[in-house]
């Protein structure tokens with residue numbers, strides 16, 4: 001009688017392996033940056049300026065990905081930059097998710113006046129152009145790690161709120177919710193034990209996507225020089241600097257750009273992959 | 284009496300006709316129903332689509348609060364009882380839902396689905412009770428480890444029945460519970476329900492638009508039309524000599540098979 005549907009376990013899949021692998025590598029690099037970075041990321045040496053990466057003629061041993069115009073080691077700066085990128089991704093992503101998903105869940109499940117208040121708030125919020133909003137916020141709060149995180153949360157919670165609200169509404173109309181009420185579960189209990197597990201895959205997918213967005217926002221803010229103090233290395237700051245010398249030293253621009261791209265891609269792919277894994281119907 | 288329903292009224296705000304400013308007009312769905320459900324009875328509730336059958340059922344289980352009239356359950360007035368008070372009574376009246384896919388949480392295993400209400404009502408010996416409930420609905424005990432999507436429609440509906448009877452309720456409402464199933468599973472599920480009602484001494488309200496099913500299963504019938512009771516009576520009498528014009532219309536529209544034929 002036991003049919004095949006129950007037995008099939010899909011392999012974890014290349015997508016999860018690759019994206020998870022890249023992110024794990026990045027976390028490792030961020031944690032161990034002082035141990036594995038070949039050079040001091042801030043050390044300038046004008047005699048070593050614009051050295052090419054290791055496979056090209058004229059490369060300087062020990063500077064694997066070359067140096068920038070001030071003679072700073074590109075690889076070491078990328079490794080140290082991963083620290084800031086990941087801190088912003090984790091903290092800002094998680095906070096955004098907590099705020100947005102909580103409000104979305106309440107609006108979508110309780111409906112009525114909580115929904116009217118939250119939805120109105122989201123509508124007004126979304127009328128602001130986000131980048132302008134961020135720059136304004138940072139101008140008021142002053143640059144710094146906290147400001148970036150606050151800016152990301154303040155701008156992006158609406159994305160979670162809207163998606164999770166719609167999802168909670170769909171789930172709330174299901175008979176298993178009525179069935180929980182028939183069994184005597186409280187409304188709050190039903191939200192936590194029946195609705196939340198069913199919107200969790202969407203929350204996870206959004207969360208990882210948001211982590212990618214946070215990395216990009218941090219890079220953009222560094223790019224326009226609104227991020228952390230300029231001497232701690234950031235990917236966005238490196239891209240901004242690399243842009244000015246792209247014809248003489250492309251590697252200063254390209255390596256942080258590739259790192260950024262792979263990281264954002266990995267976050268979104270991880271989310272999609274995890275979403276499938278979470279679903280007992282697809283699993 | 285299990286249920287005494289008097290002049291029951293229920294209306295929803297009609298959002299489609301809400302004026303720009305001011306309150307939405309009310310959409311009257313139940314327009315003053317009165318009937319009794321004697322203990323041990325199997326009451327069929329029939330009526331066309333939109334006649335208010337599900338709304339009536341949900342009001343009887345107090346998933347909805349009536350806007351007028353009274354509902355009393357085993358002598359207790361539950362019409363406007365708050366959720367906190369109701370919680371203590373909820374294990375006495377249970378429900379089986381129409382769509383067994385949406386009424387079973389897809390993220391729970393069958394065992395958890397059946398045990399959930401038991402735990403909420405503070406019962407112990409959960410594993411034993413779950414096994415017993417699975418036995419009663421004719422599912423292997425191993426099914427406790429399965430997810431709903433791993434079951435067939437008929438098996439899912441058995442899980443829905445197991446969840447309801449595991450609490451040993453006095454009353455069960457079954458709302459169109461076989462309409463999503465193929466003919467042979469329909470017959471099996473109905474046979475099972477008939478046996479359980481007999482063995483456990485349940486009082487059952489069975490909502491259906493299928494008169495042939497009502498005729499076989501129920502000993503009393505309530506005919507609803509546009510939110511009003513047009514006729515109520517013992518099944519045999521109602522089928523032999525329908526009084527209301529609407530009932531005659533319903534009976535005439537549906538070819539009735541031989542009532543003495545048994546299900547396969």
Ligand SMILES: Nc1ncnc2c1ncn2[C@@H]1O[C@H](COP(=O)(O)OP(=O)(O)OP(=O)(O)O)[C@@H](O)[C@H]1O
Nearest residue numbers: 295296310312330331332333334335336337338339
């Ligand atoms: N929550 C609600 N808000 C507004 N109107 C509702 C609501 N629930 C039901 N109605 C309306 O009440 C009427 C009766 O609905 P109900 O579901 O009770 O009918 P039914 O007899 O069960 O029909 P069916 O046989 O199709 O299941 C319908 O016109 C429906 O549109």
Ligand SMILES: [Mg+2]
Nearest residue numbers: 336337338459
């Ligand atoms: Mg209905």
